[in-house]
Amino acid sequence: MKPKRDGESQCIRVSVRTAAMLVIGNEILSGKIQDANTVALAQSLRRLGVALRRQVCVLDDVETIATEVRALAASHDFVFTSGGVGPTHDDVTIEGVARAFGVAVVEDEALAAMIRAHYGERLLEGHLRMALVPSGSTQETSEDIVWPLTKLANVLVLPGVPEIFKLKLRIAERLLGADRPFVSRAVYTRMDEGTLKPLLDAVVAAHPEVDVGSYPTWTDPSYKTKLTFDGLDPELVGRATDAFIGTLPAGEPQRVE
Amino acid sequence: MKPKRDGESQCIRVSVRTAAMLVIGNEILSGKIQDANTVALAQSLRRLGVALRRQVCVLDDVETIATEVRALAASHDFVFTSGGVGPTHDDVTIEGVARAFGVAVVEDEALAAMIRAHYGERLLEGHLRMALVPSGSTQETSEDIVWPLTKLANVLVLPGVPEIFKLKLRIAERLLGADRPFVSRAVYTRMDEGTLKPLLDAVVAAHPEVDVGSYPTWTDPSYKTKLTFDGLDPELVGRATDAFIGTLPAGEPQRVE
Numbered sequence: 001m002k003p004k005r006d007g008e009s010q011c012i013r014v015s016v017r018t019a020a021m022l023v024i025g026n027e028i029l030s031g032k033i034q035d036a037n038t039v040a041l042a043q044s045l046r047r048l049g050v051a052l053r054r055q056v057c058v059l060d061d062v063e064t065i066a067t068e069v070r071a072l073a074a075s076h077d078f079v080f081t082s083g084g085v086g087p088t089h090d091d092v093t094i095e096g097v098a099r100a101f102g103v104a105v106v107e108d109e110a111l112a113a114m115i116r117a118h119y120g121e122r123l124l125e126g127h128l129r130m131a132l133v134p135s136g137s138t139q140e141t142s143e144d145i146v147w148p149l150t151k152l153a154n155v156l157v158l159p160g161v162p163e164i165f166k167l168k169l170r171i172a173e174r175l176l177g178a179d180r181p182f183v184s185r186a187v188y189t190r191m192d193e194g195t196l197k198p199l200l201d202a203v204v205a206a207h208p209e210v211d212v213g214s215y216p217t218w219t220d221p222s223y224k225t226k227l228t229f230d231g232l233d234p235e236l237v238g239r240a241t242d243a244f245i246g247t248l249p250a251g252e253p254q255r256v257e
Numbered sequence: 258m259k260p261k262r263d264g265e266s267q268c269i270r271v272s273v274r275t276a277a278m279l280v281i282g283n284e285i286l287s288g289k290i291q292d293a294n295t296v297a298l299a300q301s302l303r304r305l306g307v308a309l310r311r312q313v314c315v316l317d318d319v320e321t322i323a324t325e326v327r328a329l330a331a332s333h334d335f336v337f338t339s340g341g342v343g344p345t346h347d348d349v350t351i352e353g354v355a356r357a358f359g360v361a362v363v364e365d366e367a368l369a370a371m372i373r374a375h376y377g378e379r380l381l382e383g384h385l386r387m388a389l390v391p392s393g394s395t396q397e398t399s400e401d402i403v404w405p406l407t408k409l410a411n412v413l414v415l416p417g418v419p420e421i422f423k424l425k426l427r428i429a430e431r432l433l434g435a436d437r438p439f440v441s442r443a444v445y446t447r448m449d450e451g452t453l454k455p456l457l458d459a460v461v462a463a464h465p466e467v468d469v470g471s472y473p474t475w476t477d478p479s480y481k482t483k484l485t486f487d488g489l490d491p492e493l494v495g496r497a498t499d500a501f502i503g504t505l506p507a508g509e510p511q512r513v514e
Binding site: 023030033035036040041044046053055056086088091163194195196197198200213215217228 | 289
């Protein structure tokens with residue numbers, strides 16, 4: 001049984017905003033810590049209707065960062081960087097972003113004033129390095145988040161510490177603004193992927209606007225394969241999901257989310 | 258107090274083998290799941306003395322995968338791919354790797370025989386797709402892992418499911434063989450990064466063979482900044498760590514690992 005082709009599913013192609021993520025840090029590539037910021041950004045961008053297309057992780061190296069930022073900024077609507085924004089020798093993201101755009105690194109007066117007020121007599125030169133930003137960048141804040149996020153052109157510079165990354169992400173969300181969010185549905189079956197393949201091929205062919213994924217599990221005894229249906233139009237996503245469910249044999253699916 | 262420069266720290270420069278990781282999967286970039294394979298690979302490579310230099314995550318797209326594999330394979334000693342190796346429409350890694358090297362996708366006879374034996378009368382065409390490999394690739398096994406890892410030139414193709422990724426990693430480890438492992442030490446202090454900066458600059462300048470990292474915490478009350486000292490030579494790493502500790506004020510460090 002093939003899912004029936006529905007004339008109404010010829011939907012309007014909408015232009016989707018795209019994003020890329022650049023994770024900067026030797027600590028990730030040496031396996032000391034697991035990157036937790038990509039998944040946080042990805043989930044946030046789904047809610048905003050922005051498609052995360054690419055994620056790259058590089059070492060703490062100015063030239064590598066500059067090359068990568070330049071390439072990602074030219075090919076995506078937004079670039080998010082994570083990590084390398086402290087005052088120590090291994091924090092070279094600001095310099096890398098500046099170099100990507102061929103601008104100098106300068107002290108931001110407002111940031112420097114904030115730092116001076118905070119440290120008072122304990123102020124050291126190292127602390128003031130936190131006031132360095134690429135020339136021409138803007139320092140973006142929100143009502144409840146005092147320490148700003150640095151934005152240069154379409155590049156948003158976020159810190160690596162996951163708690164602070166998530167906090168700053170709220171400023172980024174405000175800057176980007178929300179389109180309609182991506183919607184996602186999931187169907188769980190006890191069928192293996194080899195058996196599901198022809199059913200999936202049919203639903204993929206009939207619903208080109210819906211992104212269909214297939215994920216086997218080796219650990220959850222309640223199902224064998226999870227099928228996902230993603231898109232910007234809830235009706236089209238629902239139609240593809242229902243069409244697929246309609247092709248399953250008796251006793252399936254195990255559950256739908 | 259500056260750490261003293263030690264003539265013996267002019268060590269022999271060894272050629273370090275390099276690696277890159279390509280994570281393939283819409284499920285990562287849409288935030289459905291968090292990639293757990295990069296950290297597993299990174300830790301494994303540290304033990305083997307191989308430097309993971311770059312990690313990229315892309316969508317399930319043949320041409321994107323091919324372009325990325327080609328670039329990474331040309332610039333690193335080894336490339337590991339994760340994900341996209343099942344039998345369904347969204348599993349396009351084998352085709353991407355084949356296209357990167359300009360070879361065809363062919364059925365591996367031994368794999369096909371294994372699949373036929375396993376499924377018997379339940380065998381479907383979809384199951385046999387798991388026997389497809391890039392022409393010219395070798396299927397690598399180990400004594401205890403029956404299902405092989407596909408290797409084409411310097412590219413090792415691993416599955417995305419974390420449990421199976423880790424299993425296959427053992428085959429990869431055998432193929433690469435171990436050089437001397439990277440060693441790592443960590444020093445925990447209650448000092449902030451701005452205060453630590455001049456001390457770190459001194460140790461970085463005096464110990465060029467040691468990779469020094471600085472990581473503030475926002476969640477652990479027992480310290481403020483963790484400093485890491487990494488390298489291939491335990492003696493040089495130990496010397497840099499001790500030199501740094503020698504520059505700390507009374508009461509520091511909180512602990513050393």
